[in-house]
Amino acid sequence: MEASPVTGVRLSSVVPASVVGENKPRPLTPMDLAMKLHYVRAVYFLKGKRDFTVSDLKTTMFTLLQSYHHVSGRIRMPENDNDPSSGLALPYIRCNDSGIRIVEANVEEFTVEKWLDLEDRSIDHRFLVYDHVLGPDLFFSPLVFLQITQFKCGGFSIGLSWTHVLGDVFSASTFMKTLGQLMSGHGLPELVYPKTPEMTSHDHNDEAISIKKIESVGNCWLLANKCKMGRYVFNFSLNQLDRLIAKYTTQDQPLSEIDILYALIWKSLLNIRGETNTNVITICDSKRSTTCWNDDLVISVVERKDEMIGISELAALIAGGKREENGVIKQMIKEDRGSSDFITYGANLTFVNLDMADMYEFEIKGGKPDFVNYTIHGVGDKGVVLVFPKEKSARIVSVVMPEEDLAKLKDEVTNMIM
């Protein structure tokens, strides 16, 4: 699909129902800054007619934002700070109740079902989520865009674009889950703000290899890729998964499904890109906690030695050989003092486990979504692999990769599953 099937686009803002932010600053932690150039994008599909309307959704969001002060705020850079008393040297969020941007749109040619039947899943993110980026006017750029698209059948999709400085995929899915709960008539949960994160005491003199330092992007927080990036969604049926586990696990070496899937993709890319480029991978996990901030992310690296080429070996390495780099990352970013920028997803081939994200727990008045598609926008050239939670019939693995690698990857993976 080349031309956009979306019509009737209208932009408006939704703000917190009462004065909540009070213009207080919320500083960005080093972990937030590691994620500065990334955006979490998600599309939730709801088929068929429902007993609530778009204006009900908008009205509920006013109540929802009363709990999310920082989501309604705006970025402030320290150099054009109007309030020197805030004493912050790094960018921060001013919670000034500006709110989030809502986009209302229509797709007249398709029903939700017909749309989901189409092969190419990249259309979800091309058309049903607003192409949102922070800047060039950072002072007035919303941190979240929500696109509500109505389809021919009366069903609709909700497309969320969530700046990663607010939190990771888990925080975005919690936001949506809370919206669903409010729509269903439950009360507003209290959002817990993180305690000041503990500083790891040991000196790290090494550089973190999970993140990459790049030149400062200035006021437009988007990464410029060297090549065009594409998206693809792999569907692994339960049979295929069972076969894979059977093939690669041994008695004394029990491996989880996730590790095997990671190893599978890693091996495919080793074949495509050659060994020198793909020796290190980054793995992103989440500490399960009541909060869902970037500081709850666990970023680890796995380094491959030359002899390891089999999938079982790689999977075993992933299972046992992870090295957590959170402390090193924080140190590196603190020492930089904001002079350059960093990327995490795509600095190396990055794997993200979305099991925590409970995306299918989103529910409005008993109705669950028919499909949920998460991805990351603003990914580095090495690519990102997202493994979705297991459903009744399959597990989805979504990849964001340079287009030339993507074509070859499809063939490689198909071969490997045979």
Place this chain on the structure above:
Amino acid sequence: MPQAPMPELTSSVKLKYVKLGYQYLVNHFLSFLLIPIMAIGAVELLRMGPEEILNVWNSLEFDLVQVLCTSFFVIFISTVYFMSKPRTIYLVDYSCYKPPVTCRVPFATFMEHSRLILKDKPKSVEFQMRILERSGLGEETCLPPAIHYIPPTPTMDAARSEAQLVIFTAMDDLFKKTGLKPKDVDILIVNCSLFSPTPSLSAMVINKYKLRSNIKSVNLSGMGCSAGLISVDLARDLLQVHPNSNAIIVSTEIITPNYYQGNERAMLLPNCLFRMGAAAILMSNRRSDRWRAKYKLSHLVRTHRGADDKSFYCVYEQEDKEGHVGINLSKDLMAIAGEALKANITTIGPLVLPASEQLLFLLSLIGRKIFNPKLKPYIPDFKLAFEHFCIHAGGRAVIDELQKNLQLSGEHVEASRMTLHRFGNTSSSSLWYELSYIESKGRMRRGDRVWQIAFGSGFKCNSAVWKCNRTIKTPKDGPWSDCIDRYPVFIPEVVKL
């Protein structure tokens, strides 16, 4: 050193007592005259003794006819007096519209939207930001749903929806508060300056509430922010003519069709200040409402400066170079408002000021005319005439100007400033939000006098004087019920984003 301030303090205290003494003397002059006369009379009577009094009485030779004629004459004069006295007009109750949270427009959001809509004209954006920072508006003012879009979508349907929303909500609340049945409404006056569809808004109200077919309905449009008091004046005149009637006044301004979409600087100001609001007021001349009415209307003075060209053109609706319609506010607005106020005060002063102030004013006038034209004109102290002031919340500059001209304290203008902060400039209904603020603060006592001043395009200055009929308990509902405890707030000179 403590010696120096002491004489100043004692002298200012002495001055205060002198002033008080003077006021008591002049205001109660007649009683002061009467007391010595009565004393002399009483002394004379006592001196004369009862027999002499009887002799004087008999010598007057009253006979029956003379007595009857005199008493008929007295009764005739008193009947004529009571019949020609204007009916007392009561304000039974009123209700102000409180917009839903979905209409809230925080400061930062308004600036952001303006910036996005005017993105090709950075100078206009800067100008609008300067105005907004100094406007005195708060974070909870509201705009109608159509204006929340980027760019705004002001269709006629959206304007009608806004009108229905604000007017019907205010009227439902009024009917509930007063227990009035729709079919008992005798007079209906709706005023909305900039939105005048066909059928009129008053017809819309009659249709919704199924009012009587012989109702006297009037729809006032184009009369600006002072139209609220013009409606009260009209209601008063109608209630003089129709005995035993009540009147409902609906004052509002519909924002949706009037959002200026161009970028001419002089016309951007109303966008920054005007916000959603409405008020519904029940007035009556029925004796049975005497006990439950909140206020009695004492005076209503209307001053129109339209004969002067400068005043006429100072608030002018016109098209800009690109064809967008907006309201052009001239730079002399404050000066013209000051002159209009002076004209109004000159008329209302003699009606409300105590004799002491009027005498001082007269003396200063004579002094200026005859002896020394350079003498500063004496500004009568209106604080002696009124307990509460409701100055139309047209903008911070208006309130500042009036506070200076009338020498009012911060507490007197608090109602106006806080209404501007919480609700913005809601045009003709802002006076009612201010009155509601004073009541919500528990400051309204029986016998208190309230002065409502409204300015409007034309240029008009209208004043209404109300007298509180019964001490008003702090209302549990109303537009201020959820936020009155936070007020008064300190409003900084410039708000920084």
